[in-house]
Amino acid sequence: AFRQFCRSQRHWLEDYALYAALRHLQGGRAWLDWMEEVRLRRSRGVVKARAELAREIAFEKFVQFKFAQQWAALRAYARQRGVGLLGDMPIFVALDSADVWAHRELFCLDSAGRPLVVSGVPPDYFNRNGQLWGHPHYRWPRHAATGFAWWVARFRQAFAFFDAVRVDHFLGFHRLWKVPAQAATARHGRWTRTPGRALLRAVTGALGPVQIIAEDLGAVTPQALALRDEFGFPGMRVLQFAFGDDGPGSRYHQPHSYPRNCAVYPGTHDNETAVGWFTNLRAAAKKKARRQSGRRVADTPYERVLRYTGTSGGDINWDLIRIASMSVADLAIVPVQDLLGLGNEARVNFPGRRKGNWEWRLQPGALTDKLAERLRQMTETYGRAT
Structure with a gap:
């Protein structure tokens, strides 16, 4: 064997x-x-x-x-x-990896192997300096010359392990942010187009229909969304992004506006926990009220959450699980921290921060029969049980 x-x-x-x-x-x-x-x-x-x-x-x-x-x-x-297994595939790979070492010709490296440009994203919701990820960029002409063989092999291996795969930073299949390798932040990068359509055609041509969730959050472009829809991949909706204001960006993430072909999350690994997020919204609303002589302010994210959920917010993690479950989204994904009602001490990742990430661990015995029963009732109530 x-x-x-x-x-x-x-x-x-x-x-x-x-x-x-x-x-x-x-x-x-x-x-x-x-x-x-x-x-x-x-x-x-x-x-x-x-x-x-x-x-x-x-x-x-x-x-x-x-x-x-x-x-x-x-x-x-x-x-x-x-039970199916959902994997995760980042669009980039680490510089210190077997992939880059063995296939230097596929990456933007100098003759010594050092990256010429590195990955990141411009200033955004998470970080005013942008996020400097530091991965080497791809030499796309070299990939195209091989029929994207490295990518086909990568996807084939992923689907050997998982029933479906979430592709991180799917927007990068339209364009990627290139940052000079010596830059201290991601502020001064530039956008560069990527051959995403040709790449995905090569993958689906070799593997047939594949179950991919497109992580399409961030600096969304119409072209990236069109690419997602062309291949029929579900995108992502995040409830924590649904209440910032009354504009189209927030409405996009509100359950009443979802298409069926999407995946809804209360929050992702990049967000606060539901309880931590709501606690901070409430504190911000109280601070704003104090500035206005103690008058309650109706137009705050905190108040918008209460109006939308129709609750007092005392069980906010389950409020978000409920409105995710009752949406028409084909898939509802709930972080285990939100099932447990944990605060930001259980947050997994801080985008743009190099240290202190991915340290939280689920403790033995935390997932109880009582919790399982509550989740079962929720899934049965909204037709998500199999």
Whole structure:
């Protein structure tokens, strides 16, 4: 079984196992800091490394083999219970990765392997300096020349693990924000067009119909939405974005305006928790009222939430779960922190912040039978139970 796995996964496993073994040998240092012969994959250096690290390479392959076995068992267990697995694919990959090291020609790097431009987004809702992500950009002409083979392989691998995949920053299939590699913030980047239509045609042509959720939040363009709709991918609606004002941006995220072909979230991993978000809205409304001699202010996000949900806000996480569930959106996705009613101490990610992210952990025993029963009643009430 192990040998069959190695043969069937050779297209990525050989490079990854060598990369992982070399990285361990180098004390965890990024490949940019390795000796030139292996950093730039000189033939002599690669052959020598494969020979000298044969045992370590075999171990890395075995680790991947065991993971594949265990994941297959998990997926089979889920399927037996009518549960599908939704994966996540970021549009970019990290500079310090086997993908970039093994395929430098597909990325905007200099002769030493350093990025010429890096990824990010311009100033937005989350950060006035924009978000500097730091991934290397793609050399799109090289990808197009191969029929987007690297992308097809990447999607094929994702769908080998998951029943559906959320593509992060789907807007990047229309245009991407390029930032000079030495820039301290993302403020001074520029937009560059990307061949998203050709790429997605290559993927769907090779794989057939695929279940993709397009993360289409941020600096939305009509062209990006048209691309999403051309391929029939559901976009995302986020309830925390629905009450900022009475303009079209907020109405877009209000449940009464949803199409069926979308996925609704109370908030995503980039947002506050529902309880933390509402607590801050209430504090802001009280502060505004104090500035106006104690008079209650009707036109605040806090008041708009109360009017829309028709509640006092005392159980706001379940209020949002309810209006998401009763919407016509085909898919409603609820962060576990909102099921549990946790505050911002349980927030997962802070966009634009390099440290302190992805540290929250679900504690054993937190998901109780009582919680499951409440969720069951909600899904049955609004016709979402299978």
